[in-house]
Amino acid sequence: MSSVTPRGAATPAAATRMRSEDRRELVLAAATAVFGERGYFGATTDQVAKAAGVSQPYVVRMFGSKEELFLAVVGRALERLLATFRSAIAEAGPAGSSGVTAVTDRMAQSYAELLADRGLLLSLMHGFLLGTEPVIGERMRDGFGQIYALLRDEAGLSPEEARVFLADGMLLNTLVSLQLAREVDTDAAFAELLACALPTKLDLIRGLGTAR
Amino acid sequence: MSSVTPRGAATPAAATRMRSEDRRELVLAAATAVFGERGYFGATTDQVAKAAGVSQPYVVRMFGSKEELFLAVVGRALERLLATFRSAIAEAGPAGSSGVTAVTDRMAQSYAELLADRGLLLSLMHGFLLGTEPVIGERMRDGFGQIYALLRDEAGLSPEEARVFLADGMLLNTLVSLQLAREVDTDAAFAELLACALPTKLDLIRGLGTAR
DNA sequence: GTCTATAGGGCGATAGAC
DNA sequence: GTCTATCGCCCTATAGAC
Numbered sequence: 432m433s434s435v436t437p438r439g440a441a442t443p444a445a446a447t448r449m450r451s452e453d454r455r456e457l458v459l460a461a462a463t464a465v466f467g468e469r470g471y472f473g474a475t476t477d478q479v480a481k482a483a484g485v486s487q488p489y490v491v492r493m494f495g496s497k498e499e500l501f502l503a504v505v506g507r508a509l510e511r512l513l514a515t516f517r518s519a520i521a522e523a524g525p526a527g528s529s530g531v532t533a534v535t536d537r538m539a540q541s542y543a544e545l546l547a548d549r550g551l552l553l554s555l556m557h558g559f560l561l562g563t564e565p566v567i568g569e570r571m572r573d574g575f576g577q578i579y580a581l582l583r584d585e586a587g588l589s590p591e592e593a594r595v596f597l598a599d600g601m602l603l604n605t606l607v608s609l610q611l612a613r614e615v616d617t618d619a620a621f622a623e624l625l626a627c628a629l630p631t632k633l634d635l636i637r638g639l640g641t642a643r
Numbered sequence: 644m645s646s647v648t649p650r651g652a653a654t655p656a657a658a659t660r661m662r663s664e665d666r667r668e669l670v671l672a673a674a675t676a677v678f679g680e681r682g683y684f685g686a687t688t689d690q691v692a693k694a695a696g697v698s699q700p701y702v703v704r705m706f707g708s709k710e711e712l713f714l715a716v717v718g719r720a721l722e723r724l725l726a727t728f729r730s731a732i733a734e735a736g737p738a739g740s741s742g743v744t745a746v747t748d749r750m751a752q753s754y755a756e757l758l759a760d761r762g763l764l765l766s767l768m769h770g771f772l773l774g775t776e777p778v779i780g781e782r783m784r785d786g787f788g789q790i791y792a793l794l795r796d797e798a799g800l801s802p803e804e805a806r807v808f809l810a811d812g813m814l815l816n817t818l819v820s821l822q823l824a825r826e827v828d829t830d831a832a833f834a835e836l837l838a839c840a841l842p843t844k845l846d847l848i849r850g851l852g853t854a855r
Numbered sequence: 856g857t858c859t860a861t862a863g864g865g866c867g868a869t870a871g872a873c
Numbered sequence: 874g875t876c877t878a879t880c881g882c883c884c885t886a887t888a889g890a891c
Contacts (some may be wrong), residue, residue, distance in 0.1 A: 473684035562822035601813035
């Protein structure tokens, strides 16, 4: 499949030799998944290390501390979220040109697609719930402000339209994290809610709920 | 102020002698506040104990384990939430009778008032984000299902109306937890969003944001 | 019923070899 | 750059006195 370096063979699990930048990205992706599931406090640097196939002290060394690792995770998540929204806006044009629903629908679709990036949106969500943490809270307020500014200034949404869009996003995060899809086959009410909240993405959510 | 028992004087801080049921309620209220701020993993039984003015081992003894304490907290929170909604429905009548907005507005007002109970809604919110936890996750799915069932069957909302109501609630929780109100005076965008998301409750939120 | 003392385990971070 | 070994703290839970 992928190229194996001359030194190969003795290196850990999934990770054969690679550029340090790639390895940093690998650890960030692993950390995103772990923080997304258990939150900042619930996740351990050892869980991240095992998920990335490196040693626990190396994870800490790489980022300085667990808190800085979390800040890097949410920073990266925010970057991707904003970039994805900008692509959507570029495709659909801002709200002024061809109606509001063109942009919001396109952005909502982008948002749902970001769910495929395991833990990315849920790491942000966990962060949003830690507003009283001195460092993390400040960072999350700033990030939330960037999202709101994009919706207003770049997507061209009104305050009310932006509010509704954000509310839908928060519900989506909650439903995914709750893994409601787990009982979608046995609970008619959950099936009804999910069908309503995720018109076209039921299969995607179902996949996320079971793949553990 | 309140009655002091004969033994008084030597007992801890805020808590003079009281019935064990009252003390259990005191600990539950303290735990609700702590779990609401830091979540299940971030909260420690010692923080709960200090907030309640009792010893840490006593908190554990009382509920068996930290996990059972959390389950008691979210169980109590859910009870109160459902009871509050039922009062609102009783006052406004279900959606069929006098239009949908009568019930939803009354329930939304009730919901905002529950924010005064420190940590009650945020403990639930933290729980919703732990859907992958075996015991807690199952309990939270069940609780969420109860809320949805109430909105549909008792409040008489359509699936779409229930979805919008839930989405607004999730955004409200997020904004409160983020403590966006903290910067409402220096950040015009935050002020705009909060004014839009919390039409009549800006002062309430402001109070929550600063009182720490 | 409630406390003090403490055991036992896990976690983040550091030291130092390779 | 990455690992192994390990320290020291903090946290949950138990034991046992009052």
